Amino acid sequence: MALGTRTEEKKPSRTDRQPSVIRLFWRSTVGKKAVMAVSGLIMLGYLVAHMMGNLKIFFGADEFNAYGHWLRTMGEPVLHYSWALWLVRVVLLLAVVGHGVAAYQLSRRDIAARPDKYVHRKRRPSYATRTMRWGGIILALFIVWHLLDLTTLTVNENARPGHPYENVVATFSTWYGNVVYIVAMLAVGLHIRHGFWSAAQTLGMGNATRDRVLKTAADGLALLLTAGFLSVPVAVMTGVVS
Amino acid sequence: MKLNLRIWRQKNADTPGAMATYEVDGISSDMSFLEMLDTLNEDLILRGEEPVAFDHDCREGICGACSLVINGDAHGPERTTTCQLHMRSFRDGDTIDVEPWRASAFPVVKDLVVDRSAFDRIIQAGGYISAPTGSAPDAHATPVPKPDADSAFEHAECIGCGACVAACPNGSAMLFTSAKVNHLNVLPQGAPERETRVLDMVAAMDDEGFGGCTLTGECATACPKGIPLPSIAAMNKEWLRATRKVRR
The missing domain is CATH 3.10.20.30 (Beta-grasp domain)
Structure with missing residues (x-):
């Protein structure tokens, strides 16, 4: 039986060499996408907390400013003043850098994999899907602006350190402050709409029966976050918050 | 006409x-x-x-x-x-x-003919099972649950034409590779190479210069055999599982 088969030593498979987990992830398109998914979900979680914190502005200057102060004292007395906040910042920075670098490298690869375009072009993917890359770049630029505007107060005229409520009002009293913010929040909504659902697929949580739930959750999150964030500039513009 | x-x-x-x-x-x-x-x-x-x-x-x-x-x-x-x-x-x-x-x-x-041998090399990396040759085993020797058999068959329908790659704006072969991986990974016959198969085939896919997946869904829309988009999520799940298992 089986006279025709040779029992040759199998050449070692790629996985026999056992690269480190980090290398394995970073070298693979699937692994790198998983890095993007996890870092994206970390940022998404932060955005939910950030949006809910923003809504405290509707309860007046005292409560909002006290909340801003609490962000620095949270974790005390176990942690020193503002350590918890810095911890959050470090995690976010890692997430942003990981997400951005992976996106850049994967995009370069994707563009190289399709060098010749079709003469007969069709546009079919949804707007959110098509704008992931440019949307991501817009968001990265917005983060820089947002930090200079409301964290370091560098570009915010009339800003006073330690008075976040007044600074927010100052930002949204300028036309450019509103325009930049509104564009960025629409971009974040679109990015989350495709990104949340994509992250679920990348992490292997998607399947045919769960697809509808995941898509609805992505749309709901996108809508909720965009609406929540936009309510603040709208409130300042209409004079509800002043 | x-x-x-x-x-x-x-x-x-x-x-x-x-x-x-x-x-x-x-x-x-x-x-x-x-x-x-x-x-x-x-x-x-x-x-x-x-x-x-x-x-x-x-x-x-x-x-x-x-x-x-x-x-x-x-x-x-x-x-x-x-x-x-x-x-x-x-x-x-x-x-x-x-x-x-x-x-x-x-x-x-030439003209409309493209070289699709990259697909063959992905298959060579793990799209097979280790089985003794010889006479055909009894059909009921290895029980396969019906949902698994259906899932394997759905993925086995892939004819490797490459429409998924052609339709993908990133020139990604994820749908093809996921069809081949899932086809064998859900079956008991494919279990011995379950982890190495997905890791090796994904690595081979990357080596061939295919792009990554951005989940535009163009591949599943173009597929003449109806390989569904969730196949890609299923392969991602297998890949992540394999990275944990293969190191033990």
Whole structure:
């Protein structure tokens, strides 16, 4: 039986060499996408907390400013003043850098994999899907602006350190402050709409029966976050918050 | 039917190509798209011109040899293979654009023929099972739960035509690779190589220069065999599982 088969030593498979987990992830398109998914979900979680914190502005200057102060004292007395906040910042920075670098490298690869375009072009993917890359770049630029505007107060005229409520009002009293913010929040909504659902697929949580739930959750999150964030500039513009 | 065709003509891999315009007359709506191209080629041969090169084999929609991006759609407007696409899907006087699969991993060989051997190398990396040869085992020797058998069969339908790569804006082979991985990974026969299969096939896929997945869903829309988009999520799950398992 089986006279025709040779029992040759199998050449070692790629996985026999056992690269480190980090290398394995970073070298693979699937692994790198998983890095993007996890870092994206970390940022998404932060955005939910950030949006809910923003809504405290509707309860007046005292409560909002006290909340801003609490962000620095949270974790005390176990942690020193503002350590918890810095911890959050470090995690976010890692997430942003990981997400951005992976996106850049994967995009370069994707563009190289399709060098010749079709003469007969069709546009079919949804707007959110098509704008992931440019949307991501817009968001990265917005983060820089947002930090200079409301964290370091560098570009915010009339800003006073330690008075976040007044600074927010100052930002949204300028036309450019509103325009930049509104564009960025629409971009974040679109990015989350495709990104949340994509992250679920990348992490292997998607399947045919769960697809509808995941898509609805992505749309709901996108809508909720965009609406929540936009309510603040709208409130300042209409004079509800002043 | 009379048709205006704009077809990608390229002498060989090293020569740049371009779209060329042809007119064909006397096309029956019952002809397949490939028969229409045969008609054009007969005309071209009679006129002493070089016929249009295109891949085809069984012409029954089961071998995966035919390709062609027709009016921007891989395999044309119907959800089937080009050989099973009939001219009744077009109207008299239509202008039809015919292009080869576009991906750096699928270089053009000539005209509409591309080199799809990258798929073969992905299969070689793990698209097989280790089984003793000899007489066929009893059909009920290895019980397979019905949902698993159905899932394996759904993925086994992949004919490796490459429409997924052609349709993907990133030239990604994720749908093809996921069909092949899931087909064997859900079955007990595929269990011994479950982890190495997915890791090796994904690595081979990356080595061939295919792009990554951005979940645009274009692949599953183009697939003539209806391999579903969640296949990709299932392969991602297998890959992540394998990275944990294979190290123990």
